[in-house]
Amino acid sequence: MPKVTIDGITIEVPEGTTILQAARMIGERNRADRHVVPPAMCYYSKLETSGGYCRTCLVKVPKGSDKDPRPMPKPVPSCRTTVMDGMEVANTTDPTLIDARNGVVEMLLINHPLDCPICDQAGECDLQDLSYENGTAASRYEFERRTFEPIDIGDTIKLHMTRCILCYRCVKVAEQLTDGRVHGVINRGDAAEISTYISQAIDNDFSGNMIDVCPVGALTDRTFRFASRVWFTKPMDAHRDCDTSGCTGKVVLWLKGDEVLRVTGRKDQWGEVESFICNTCRFGKKDLAAWTVEGPRNIDRHSVIGQGHYTLKRVQPVLTSPAPNVPELAKRKELKDR
Amino acid sequence: MSAPKPLTDRSRVVSDKRMTLMERIYLPAMVAGLLITIKHFFRRKPTIRYPEQERPRPAVYRGRHVLKRDEQGRERCTACGLCAVACPAEAISMVADERRPDEAHLYREEKYARIYQIDMLCCIYCGLCEEACPKEAIFLTDRLVKADHLRMPFVFGKDELVEPLDPAKRIDVSGRQTAAVLKFKQNPRYAHNR
Numbered sequence: 001m002p003k004v005t006i007d008g009i010t011i012e013v014p015e016g017t018t019i020l021q022a023a024r025m026i027g028e029r030n031r032a033d034r035h036v037v038p039p040a041m042c043y044y045s046k047l048e049t050s051g052g053y054c055r056t057c058l059v060k061v062p063k064g065s066d067k068d069p070r071p072m073p074k075p076v077p078s079c080r081t082t083v084m085d086g087m088e089v090a091n092t093t094d095p096t097l098i099d100a101r102n103g104v105v106e107m108l109l110i111n112h113p114l115d116c117p118i119c120d121q122a123g124e125c126d127l128q129d130l131s132y133e134n135g136t137a138a139s140r141y142e143f144e145r146r147t148f149e150p151i152d153i154g155d156t157i158k159l160h161m162t163r164c165i166l167c168y169r170c171v172k173v174a175e176q177l178t179d180g181r182v183h184g185v186i187n188r189g190d191a192a193e194i195s196t197y198i199s200q201a202i203d204n205d206f207s208g209n210m211i212d213v214c215p216v217g218a219l220t221d222r223t224f225r226f227a228s229r230v231w232f233t234k235p236m237d238a239h240r241d242c243d244t245s246g247c248t249g250k251v252v253l254w255l256k257g258d259e260v261l262r263v264t265g266r267k268d269q270w271g272e273v274e275s276f277i278c279n280t281c282r283f284g285k286k287d288l289a290a291w292t293v294e295g296p297r298n299i300d301r302h303s304v305i306g307q308g309h310y311t312l313k314r315v316q317p318v319l320t321s322p323a324p325n326v327p328e329l330a331k332r333k334e335l336k337d338r
Numbered sequence: 339m340s341a342p343k344p345l346t347d348r349s350r351v352v353s354d355k356r357m358t359l360m361e362r363i364y365l366p367a368m369v370a371g372l373l374i375t376i377k378h379f380f381r382r383k384p385t386i387r388y389p390e391q392e393r394p395r396p397a398v399y400r401g402r403h404v405l406k407r408d409e410q411g412r413e414r415c416t417a418c419g420l421c422a423v424a425c426p427a428e429a430i431s432m433v434a435d436e437r438r439p440d441e442a443h444l445y446r447e448e449k450y451a452r453i454y455q456i457d458m459l460c461c462i463y464c465g466l467c468e469e470a471c472p473k474e475a476i477f478l479t480d481r482l483v484k485a486d487h488l489r490m491p492f493v494f495g496k497d498e499l500v501e502p503l504d505p506a507k508r509i510d511v512s513g514r515q516t517a518a519v520l521k522f523k524q525n526p527r528y529a530h531n532r
Contacts, residue, residue, distance in 0.1 A: 116418070116472075117416045117420070118418070118448060137528065139527060139529075140527070225436065226434045226435060226436050226449050228434075229418070229419035229434075231419070232419060232422070304423065307423055308428075
């Protein structure tokens with residue numbers, strides 16, 4: 001099994017693992033090491049052949065492997081580069097790489113409109129997070145931005161092509177989850193756009209997942225359109241028995257009072273849904289009675305969605321012994337730190 | 339044993355000695371007190387007759403809010419909710435709606451606030467909403483909120499907050515924008531932030 005060192009943290013991973021996956025393994029092993037994980041806008045672990053388009057996950061490789069210790073001459077996309085035994089990777093430790101990534105973010109933002117106040121994705125947008133971390137407030141771009149009219153693809157999905165960063169994730173969803181893909185990318189270069197075949201509506205059971213995989217606000221839920229800002233809703237884990245094959249029925253309900261404003265898949269710490277859900281769950285069941293609510297969803301406290309959501313403090317286990325001895329105190333401290 | 343040292347210079351030793359004749363007739367003390375009262379008749383009054391009269395307030399005074407319109411009379415607010423999330427008193431609430439194609443002359447962006455409410459009793463006039471606003475829509479002005487004996491009139495809706503369409507009746511907030519802000523707005527590198 002190859003051993004790879006990312007920002008000085010070593011992990012042993014199975015053969016064929018990419019650098020990005022290895023970094024995520026480190027992040028999953030220890031939450032404190034999550035800074036080694038490069039950001040990814042187009043790579044989606046649940047979609048095959050995704051990745052390689054956006055260049056945000058670039059990393060430096062100062063040492064290729066034990067057998068061939070020469071450094072790789074250019075930054076490599078970590079989502080498409082497999083690890084070698086003894087490889088050393090720099091993600092946050094290399095200043096030239098930070099520069100390169102800032103440049104990539106500036107390129108992504110060239111045509112992206114600054115309409116976050118209007119966009120329904122604001123507050124849970126990967127590009128917002130990325131530009132907050134790696135972008136600059138100023139823009140060197142002085143020309144007209146590429147603009148498109150927003151169009152409806154089907155009666156439940158709105159496409160704002162202006163906001164698209166051409167990550168191809170939605171195309172992979174259409175290819176791999178649904179039967180008979182009816183949309184793709186047409187035209188080339190600056191004029192490239194996501195489109196359906198002669199304005200054909202998208203209607204198959206899993207098409208709604210392209211809303212969840214979209215890292216920006218290009219594909220949004222028409223049933224949630226302008227209903228509320230994300231951070232004024234209350235996310236709750238819920239499930240139902242779904243008849244559609246391939247749908248687990250495990251979702252997040254975004255509530256305002258008892259009203260279900262939106263239903264989405266459950267996103268993990270890397271912003272990817274844990275399982276894809278069908279359109280019946282997503283658009284058809286906007287009634288709280290149709291769901292078994294499990295409890296409030298745990299939102300990262302750095303997220304704006306967590307604002308104003310007060311959670312109960314973790315209940316400390318009560319120690320029964322009259323005079324707690326030292327190991328027990330140590331255990332209690334460990335529980336507290338967790 | 340000597341008397342303990344007083345803690346302050348204001349302490350007075352109370353005695354029950356017999357009053358002198360001057361003290362016993364009280365009249366000199368009454369006249370002295372009356373003179374103090376009469377002297378105040380001719381002093382300048384520290385109070386003013388509000389609401390007929392108002393004190394001058396600086397241009398940066400943080401009073402009643404206004405929702406601005408742009409030069410073409412379209413509402414600037416797009417119901418992004420940043421003022422509500424910035425508000426420490428949670429006084430702001432809003433409901434957004436999508437602009438219809440025939441309403442393009444009323445609202446600037448494709449989304450607008452159908453309902454926008456500020457509870458003026460909750461508001462602490464800190465100005466964070468103004469600071470959070472990305473569209474230069476909400477400003478605090480040097481106007482005051484009129485008193486009332488009910489609570490409901492203090493929940494201001496759009497009819498109280500949005501400035502009049504008539505260009506002559508617009509609310510001037512130019513005093514609230516400092517030279518540094520105006521200079522920042524001239525910078526083309528930040529033009530995309532508009």
